[in-house]
Amino acid sequence: MVVGGGTAGLITAAGAAGLGASVALVEKNLMGGDCLNVGCVPSKALIRAARAAAEMRDAAVFGIEPVNVQVDFGRVMERMRRLRAELSAKDSARRFRDELGVDVFIGEARFNRRRHGRG
Numbered sequence: 001m002v003v004g005g006g007t008a009g010l011i012t013a014a015g016a017a018g019l020g021a022s023v024a025l026v027e028k029n030l031m032g033g034d035c036l037n038v039g040c041v042p043s044k045a046l047i048r049a050a051r052a053a054a055e056m057r058d059a060a061v062f063g064i065e066p067v068n069v070q071v072d073f074g075r076v077m078e079r080m081r082r083l084r085a086e087l088s089a090k091d092s093a094r095r096f097r098d099e100l101g102v103d104v105f106i107g108e109a110r111f112n113r114r115r116h117g118r119g
Contacts (some may be wrong), residue, residue, distance in 0.1 A: 003109040006033020010091055013102045023102045026109040032091035041087060045080035048098070 002013045003006030013025045030037045049071070059066040089095065093104040 002098060002107075003026075004033065005091070005093075007035050007103070009033070010096070013096060014100055017100045025096065025102050026032050026105045026107060027093075028106070028108045028115075031093055031096075032088055036087060037089055042080050043045050045083050046076065049076045049079070063066040095115065 002009045002016070002025040003004055005013075009025060009027070010033075011030070015025050017023045027033075033039075035041060053069045053071050056067050057069045060086060093106065096102040096104050
């Protein structure tokens, strides 16, 4: 049983399934976790766009005529969403189920403690 479909949970589930274990993965929100959906991937895409704009604006230090950079934030966000969508296919419940043989459950995981021998 793997709780959480973030980076660590996905790697654990894939590795265990690859070794022949019967694996169930429970994710309460979105496969890929924070890194794919709101953290690493989106922020790196935005940082890369900002860096490109800064390099064009500051091109004179490289002997290149700088340009007046106009950032289209909507297009920056489109690129970020496209990159996230491309990566999400590898983290999808369908791939884990169909290609890796992992039983994927979307919902909140809970462990119930059973008391044996107690009244």
